[in-house]
Amino acid sequence: MSGRLEAAMRSRIDGGGKCLVPYITGGYPGWMDAVRACAANGADAIEIGIPFSDPVMDGPIIQQASQTALDGGATPVSILHDVRSLDVGIPLAVMCYYNTVFHAGHERFAHDLASAGISAAIVPDLPLEEAGDWCAAADAAGIETVMLAAPTAPDERLPRVAERARGFVYSVGLLGVTGERAALALTATTLAARVKKITTKPVLIGVGVSNAQQAVEASRVADGVIMGASVVRRMIDGGADSVGEFIAEVRHALDGATW
């Protein structure tokens, strides 16, 4: 049974295209307009970050956006409340750290996501061995849990990660935290190729995919990309218009490439 996120990915892939999933930090001033700008300019789904006090997978840009959002009073409850009025017509996923989930309680959090209209969740500090209880609660509430595949994973681990993944498999682009890089790491396409070999689920590369050219390069192997820090930096510097222009540019590059 595939959910809304996976259906959206498959629809793009089946049409011969590549998926584009931008990340926006929830609660940052102007974030809802930034989400709308992503949707209006060719995003296939959007990842909404729920800020956490101790984001160990995030580099300086997303840390800064998270801290600004927290300082402005953003909470998981206020963000999910605002999500209800986002009528963007494409699937939304949340990216949140596990204590946000654990503190609320698995069933309650899954229910809160579903009733806010969220389709999926990405929890980067919840590895396969610890994910069972959350994934069961999420499955029961119709929330797709995207699992991360890491460059350090041995061959025997990847099929288990892919098996547990819903929506798509998040193929981590490099050894390190989120942030823009001058070039796409070699590990990005190497890992995505390994994951593609063992699953029929959509495989997207995220972390360290920083511009349109890198998005195309990554998509030569993967089914698409997740773009975080590059999008959030534009939201911080130029607001929703700047985000919209960037997403349009990446969409154009992905649509113009031949695969």
Add this chain to the structure above:
Amino acid sequence: MSILQTPGSDGRFGEFGGRFVPETLVPACQELEHAFSDAWNDPMFRADLDQLLREYAGRPSMVTECHNLGSELGIRLFLKREDLNHTGSHKINNVLGQVLLAKRMGKKRIVAETGAGQHGVASATAAALLGLECKVYMGEVDTERQELNVFRMRLLGAEVEAVTSGSRTLKDAVNEAMRDWVASVETTHYCLGSVMGPHPYPFMVRQFHRVIGDEAFEQMNDVLGTSPDYVVACVGGGSNAMGIFSGFVDTPAQLIGVEPAGGAAVGRGQPGVVHGMKSYLMQDEYGQVSEAHSISAGLDYPGVGPEHSYLASIGRAQYPTVTDDEVIAAFQLMARSEGIIPALECAHAMAWISREAPNMQGKTVLMNLSGRGDKDVGQMMSILGDVI
């Protein structure tokens, strides 16, 4: 059967512990778990470590009876003198173990977090001795209140990075060390400084520190013919406390872990997940981790090692709190009565003993003096300068 647990591959102490890390770090934690298990069961490794502990760190540390304070308080008070170890605290026990292990695993570099600087200094020391590159992350607030330790680490050849994110204290230093490790995991060992973090760290670090409790058990037995009525230690992450508790957890001794009032993870906390572990955690109504506040940088930590949460949950150990004012008084009390300047962290344990002495008349009390107070003299001078 001992109350001390050997966690299985799920890294659990009761419901606490586990391994809540990004996928990237899972293979490294598994590799470390197996490497530690192999090393710990290898007589050659143990002999190498014992030799370092003996000839370099100066173990065994002695037990000192405090006759002046004892008669003043109406108790028999004993100190386990971890302050006399090389580098001035218990931290060297764990660091020698981990750096020796890192070398055995073929790692070229270690990263470490530090609060007061004791673990950072110990890490820099062990890295210098055993020839590894060392980078220490320290909250900017702590680099200011412990600038001597920053210089000490640099003298020892370590790179020190002041962490400017979040509360700019110990928890943020842990975050930054983990971010470094995510990017450098193939060549680098994360030398975590307390009984916290993802499995196998809480277990491994406790095993490296249990030498404190194992020695103290024998030493107390020699003096008293039995174990003491109370075993008292301060708790931030909880490594010195787990070390000394290890020797007495299966005796009738009451185990007391003293937390700062502004950092009472067990006392005030609810279960939460941060820094790779499920444990008691100071957090707000949405699960955002709270900032701890304590006069001592080494205890400014909103979490606590998962085995402490377990011992608290089964009622085997108690975790009371003391205030900064009580700590300042205890710091001076120990200096004047015994000629020993304790680390501010240990002054928390002394503060509890001093406050509770009326309820312990005639009892025997063993306190872990986990570090010396030289590093705190500057800070105390600014607090007490005009008063004494």
